Amino acid sequence: MSEKRPSRPMRPGPGGKTLKDIDKNVLFRLLRFLMEGYKKEIILVAICIVISSISAVIATVFLQRLIDECIIPGISTGYDSIRGKLFSIILTMACIYVLGVIATFTNTRTMARVTQGTLKRFRDAMFDKMETLPIRYFDTHAHGDIMSTYTNDTDAIRQMIGQSIPNVIQSTLSIVSVFTMMLVYSIWLTLAVLLVIFLMFRITGKLGGQSARFMVAQQQSLAKEEGFIEEMMEGQKVVKVFCHEEESRRDFDRLNEQLFSDGEQANKIGNILMPILNNIGNIMYVLLAILGGFLAVLHAPNLSLTGIGTVTIGIIISFLTMSRQLSQTVGQISMQISMIAMGLAGASRIFSLIDEKPEEDEGYVTLVNLVRKEDGSLHEVDHQTGLWGWRHLHHETGQIEYKELRGDVVMEHVDFGYVPEKEVLHDISLYAHPGQKIAFVGATGAGKTTITNLINRFYDIPEGKIRYDGINITKIKKPDLRRSLGVVLQEVNLFTGTVMDNIRYGKLDATDEECINAAKLANADDFIRRLPNGYNTMLTGNGASLSQGQRQLISIARAAVANPPVMILDEATSSIDTRTEALVQRGMDNLMRGRTVFVIAHRLSTVRNSDAIMVLDHGKIIERGTHDDLIAAKGMYYQLYTGAFELE
Ligand SMILES: Nc1ncnc2c1ncn2[C@@H]1O[C@H](COP(=O)(O)OP(=O)(O)OP(=O)(O)O)[C@@H](O)[C@H]1O
Ligand SMILES: [Mg+2]
Incomplete structure (x- = not known):
């Protein structure tokens, strides 16, 4: 395989672009996102940044005046002659510093709000989007990866907008204002500083860029490691059953080693950068002192040269202060480069989640409460009546038709595949009338669960039609369609909360009594009462404290509490003993009288x-x-049937 690899680890962004290609767009989009939420705050922050950078420079100007206009003349003429000026300069300097401090304080406080608020908005946007995504998205994306968008990537953004961006802006402003002041003082000294700063930027660009790449790689390795840890926790029992502790430790070591080496590289480069810059800064300091002294001597009255400008002791001291400030600023910018790269990589991942196409729903037929008048006509009301119906607005005529919800399901020539290459269902046609119990049997992987996935529109069909009470299900609003179906999925999922909460999940406004009745129907009441706290027993970790069969009973009760016209039971009783199963069956048969039930079962006695x-x-x-x-x-x-008995 001739695979072309980039020589350096570059993380591909959406659409196979490298980090560099997406940087600009992502940065602009991020700034737009920031502005949308906190326009006023950001303007305030900008003003504060300007004030605090400028005040630092102006303070240096006053330092120069203090030396040249007060201290040096004061040495020869005495304190009394300069007292007035001394006080006014010191007072002005104090005011400028206080202003700078107030600006910095306001800036920090406001930025905390902007940063945390933006992260909250990001998390909200991601979760809102996640809830609208089709099941297909979760089939094709590693869950650990999605998780790390909420943790690592938002954290990278926090670093970037909370620290790096303001820092870089402030630093740039400082550099510009310091340079302006320097130019005003002495062009020769400024040129010397410029030369050194140029060198510093070259080194920063080179080393900082490398460090940034490793930082991004580190982030990627961290996401991988997190995914692995999550999988190992979920699969603890399997690991132990197969005695694979050693193997999983080895796998972990490999991932951990990678994370270590990326982190080490990133920090190693990052860490040598500062000392290098500091030393260059020190050399600049010395150079300036020598050059400044030289210029000052040249300027001495007896040696006066024209065209060089005046260099006084005060100017030299200010220059030294400013050059220190400048080299620190360059150092700060260099520290932020890798943070910004990480933040941008994180932002691009977050944006790609936010940009995912949501599950489409062009349905317009809705589920409503009806009453039947004496003449047999149906009318919509806004309170619960127990009589559900479809409100069908015919677009052509603008007429509204009400139809009783009966639970009549028809499939006509349905073809379907999860992926285009592999068709899973071929030309399926079936009908189920209200009150009928329809069973699907067949080998593992035959497509039983898939049929039920199509009825509740987890997936859409390319070919054929599914009608529900005579209405094409693509016309029914998805939430309304799903509300009308009681589904017990093949995999049970219980949420953190009490047993009662978990049953009530089927119908959020159900009373305790309704929940208990549903549990009785599912034959779950007995075992629930024997739990330490009965219906108030807390469940955590997907109901880990319950047996598999008990978890199934709760999930049946959860579907039953909604009292839906159509029930889909996918292997709902596969882990339940035959006696309990018979009881559940009887309960369900009572509940489902006059309604449609689809059952999928491997145990054929259930479907007889x-x-x-x-x-x-x-x-x-x-x-x-x-x-x-x-x-x-x-x-x-x-x-299948006789085979099963022979085996038994
Ligand atoms: N999310 C998915 N993505 C891709 N293929 C899938 C997906 N889910 C199921 N399949 C494939 O579709 C086929 C039918 O699967 P389905 O889950 O409908 O089987 P089943 O009859 O319910 O089996 P079982 O009795 O084991 O529950 C299988 O070949 C399976 O590999
Ligand atoms: Mg199945």
Whole structure:
């Protein structure tokens, strides 16, 4: 494979661009984002930065005047002659310094608000977007990676907008104003300083750039390591069962080694930069003292040369102070380069999450409460009536039609694949009338869960139609569609909260009594009452303190509490003993009378009493009928069924 690798680790941004290409756009966008939220604050900060940089320079001017106009004349003429001037200069200097301090103080306080507020806005924007993303996004993105956007990347942005950007702006302003002052004082001394500063910037650019690249690499390695740790925590039991502790330690060491070496490189380069700059600064100091002294001597009255300008002791001292200030400023800028690179890399990752396309929903048919008048006509009301219906606005005629929610599901020639290369379902057609129990059976991977994923529109179909009460489901608003379906997913997820909270998740306004009734129906009431705190037992870590079957019972209760017209049970009872399962079945059959149920089960005893059984094989329905029909047909179902008994 002829892979072209960049010689230096550069992190590709969205669309395969390198960090350099995206920097400018990301920076502008970040600044826009900042301005949108905190325009006034940022203007205030800008003013404060200007004040504090300028005040530092003006103070130096007064230092020069203090020396040249007070101290030196004062030595020969005595204190009394300069007292008035001395006081006025010192007072002015004090005022300037106080102003500078106030500006810095205001700036720091305001910036804390802007920074933290911006991070909050970023996190809000990311989470809001995440909630709108289609399931497909999570299929294709590592979860650890998404997590690190909230932690590492926002932290990098905090560094950048809270410290680096203001610092660089302030430093630039200082440099400009210091240079202006220097030029006013002495062009020759300024040229000398310019030469040294140029050298400093060259070194900073070279070393700082390298350090920045390693900082970005370090951030990437950190995200990888975090992802690994997360996976190992989730999979602790599997690791132990296979005695892979040693292997996972080795894998971790490898990742950790990488993080170490990136971090070391980044800091090594970063750390030698400061001493180098400091030493150059010191050399400049000495050079200026010598050059300044020389110029001052040249200027001495008996040696007066024209065209060189006046260099006094005060000017030399101010120059020395300013050059110190200048070299410190350059040092500060150099420290910020890598922070800015990291911040930009983080911002570009955050923006790419925020820019993800949300799940589309062009549905306009909504779920509403209805009442039936005596003449049989349906009318919409805004309180709960127990009679749900679809509000269908016909665009062509502008007419509103109400239709009772019955739970009639029809699929017509549905084809589907998660990825374009691999079709998972082929030409699926089926109908389920209200009150019917439809079962899907078939081998693992046959496509049973996929069918249910299509009914609740986790994924959209390219070919064919699915109708719900005669309405194409693409016309129904997704939240309304999903609210009308009670789904027990194959994988149980319980949230941190009490058992009661977890059941109530199915219908947020359910009373305790409704939740308990749902639990009774799911046959979960018994075991819940035996928990240490009954319904108030706290669950954490996805209900780790419960058995697999108990977790399934809670998830059934959660779906049941919503009392939906259509229920989809995907292997909902796979971990439950046969006796409890029979009880759950009976409860569900009571609940679901007059409603549609889709059940997916490997245990065929569960589906025996279904109105129709669909046998799936490699994404096709190869048989359909009642249990008796299918047994009589002696096909796949017969084999599955009798095979199962033979095995037993
Ligand atoms: N998110 C996904 N992305 C890509 N392919 C998927 C995804 N989910 C399932 N598949 C593929 O789709 C096919 C059908 O999967 P599905 O989950 O519908 O099987 P199933 O019949 O429910 O199996 P089981 O009885 O094991 O639950 C499988 O070949 C699987 O590899
Ligand atoms: Mg499945």
